[in-house]
């Protein structure tokens with residue numbers, strides 16, 4: 001008889017078994033029989049080993065296992081055997097008694113998976129392994145021509161020398177070469193578009209710094225007579241960016257540049273930090289301000305000392321993202337306020353601004369991706385803007401009136417799409433990370449993008465060492481204990497599953513918008529400065545603009561919600577001409593078509609290849625966790641994958657006191673979670689393992705997030721094709737938990753876009769959706785998404801057997 005996806009775990013090693021099957025539903029008599037039988041077998045005195053076991057849904061009939069989210073018997077590739085769904089009885093395997101007893105009935109990872117549509121070029125795969133193809137010439141690297149340097153573009157010698165000697169930037173990149181002269185010599189608005197990692201930040205910062213410097217320095221660098229620029233001279237430039245992290249990063253780059261002009265000052269005003277101290281800094285005086293739109297609007301409304309009369313530049317970095325996040329109104333307000341003030345030709349202290357700074361207010365828009373909403377932003381903020389791109393051909397395309405520029409990925413970025421069945425996602429991720437860090441020094445940092453904060457939390461918990469980090473003993477001499485950075489206590493931890501003999505320590509980090517700002521800042525710092533190999537598990541909060549040069553690998557474990565987001569995510573690697581690799585996880589089926597709309601050459605890869613490499617050697621299971629099978633050199637990668645999955649499932653099923661003998665409950669059906677209030681059998685409920693709770697929450701949020709892919713891409717990301725039972729396995733769950741369809745998730749991705757859209761349709765925005773200038777993974781799912789999920793859930797509950805082939 002075909003096992004149809006059932007893994008029968010006859011040999012499970014000596015690890016403690018952590019869960020018992022709960023017998024629910026059906027007739028009381030059936031449940032008692034089933035429980036009795038399970039008990040007998042547990043003590044080795046089974047009287048009826050070969051009998052069919054209890055099936056709660058079909059008492060008295062042949063059993064169903066717990067595969068496929070409660071459904072077992074018909075695979076989507078199998079023909080229906082009767083009306084009304086459900087497989088024919090002959091296809092239903094028998095569940096061995098002891099497997100039910102232990103709760104270790106688990107669907108096999110390697111059966112019942114959908115077939116791939118992709119045609120893999122195995123010959124090519126081989127060639128790739130043996131003799132790597134010539135790497136593509138980097139497309140976002142600094143220009144190598146001898147003749148190119150910053151001074152020749154018009155930047156003062158002082159700054160050019162500082163860049164070359166202190167910041168190791170001798171030659172500009174293509175976008176810098178095309179932007180700097182324009183912004184120095186002209187006063188027109190500009191729209192900078194160039195691929196990720198191409199140096200757009202310095203492309204707009206350097207001309208601004210150069211022109212502010214020119215207020216007090218002559219062209220030869222000597223100081224102007226009787227001219228003093230100090231903190232009170234006025235605010236000359238405002239740079240807006242969508243996230244706090246990006247604002248801090250821009251400020252860090254600018255501070256480095258300003259070290260050669262120490263009298264110029266920049267600061268940030270961003271959400272999540274003390275407004276009081278921001279006000280104090282503004283009061284002291286600042287020349288360049290970097291802000292998130294929400295917080296700047298707030299200060300413009302409430303901080304009198306913030307005078308925008310002298311402002312000459314407004315830069316909107318990642319403008320499209322700000323529009324997506326729903327900051328259109330804030331940006332309108334900011335632009336309106338800046339333009340409303342009469343342009344001052346002299347500042348209050350009599351410093352002449354005219355003739356040195358732009359004669360009009362200049363707006364610079366900056367993005368690697370352009371969409372309709374950026375054009376709209378352009379309409380709000382730009383007037384006769386020049387469109388500056390990195391290459392001539394792009395500029396020509398623009399001159400010809402091409403409305404939509406193709407999003408390009410850095411040419412040197414190696415992109416792969418791994419087709420992974422839902423059930424195998426978690427083990428494949430671990431296999432990939434394990435092989436990534438197998439060789440010392442080959443990869444130092446990897447980023448894993450996940451769709452929502454709950455899922456980030458779960459994957460962080462599941463991948464980090466479960467053993468609590470031991471606190472250091474207090475010093476014997478009574479001195480105060482050494483300070484540990486409390487901010488990263490819950491966001492940074494070692495990850496033993498992905499270590500290797502060459503890399504015995506890999507540090508895991510997590511980041512999302514629901515974390516407090518000091519935690520976010522400290523976590524990002526830890527990741528950027530980590531000397532050990534490091535992994536960052538994150539939402540799209542880290543997808544825009546973030547510049548950690550040592551990132552060698554980006555894994556899109558959950559595909560992005562829209563193509564531009566994908567471009568930004570993969571752009572966290574292969575920056576400024578460096579090499580990089582991006583791996584996209586796709587499910588077999590409609591998702592496989594997604595690569596046709598993405599930029600660059602994407603090589604498809606089978607998950608088997610990833611697992612073979614990753615699980616060629618044993619996974620380092622953390623101590624004191626269930627180990628389904630002691631390691632054996634001869635184990636195959638498939639067995640290792642099965643055991644690894646089982647290990648996670650067991651970890652999730654662990655409950656406090658599971659390892660202790662406890663026969664005190666006389667009624668097996670009013671077990672730890674019995675509802676019988678007042679019943680003599682009622683017991684104190686035993687809480688589920690926090691990891692299990694987290695897995696359920698992550699699963700629910702993941703499914704909700706899945707429903708929020710942009711409309712144009714829903715043909716690839718089709719809710720109705722998702723197999724919830726299989727997907728649950730990727731969260732270590734043996735079945736899909738309920739409660740997916742109802743309500744909204746507070747921590748699901750793509751909030752403001754939909755929230756604002758809804759608001760437009762249904763009246764004023766709720767206060768909670770406003771000014772989330774930083775929390776781009778906080779918010780609610782749009783109604784349309786909720787409706788699609790509800791439809792899916794209804795279909796599931798109406799006919800669980802037809803769940804496989806919805807739509």
Ligand SMILES: Nc1ncnc2c1ncn2[C@@H]1O[C@H](COP(=O)(O)OP(=O)(O)OP(=O)(O)O)[C@@H](O)[C@H]1O
Pocket residue numbers: 142168169170171172173176194195196197198199200201202367368544545546547549571572575576
């Ligand atoms: N001329 C240069 N020479 C060497 N490195 C440079 C140069 N210009 C910028 N870089 C480096 O390139 C990296 C990417 O720069 P930046 O963050 O400005 O890119 P970007 O185009 O804004 O990317 P994204 O679109 O992803 O935000 C940074 O590490 C920066 O220090």
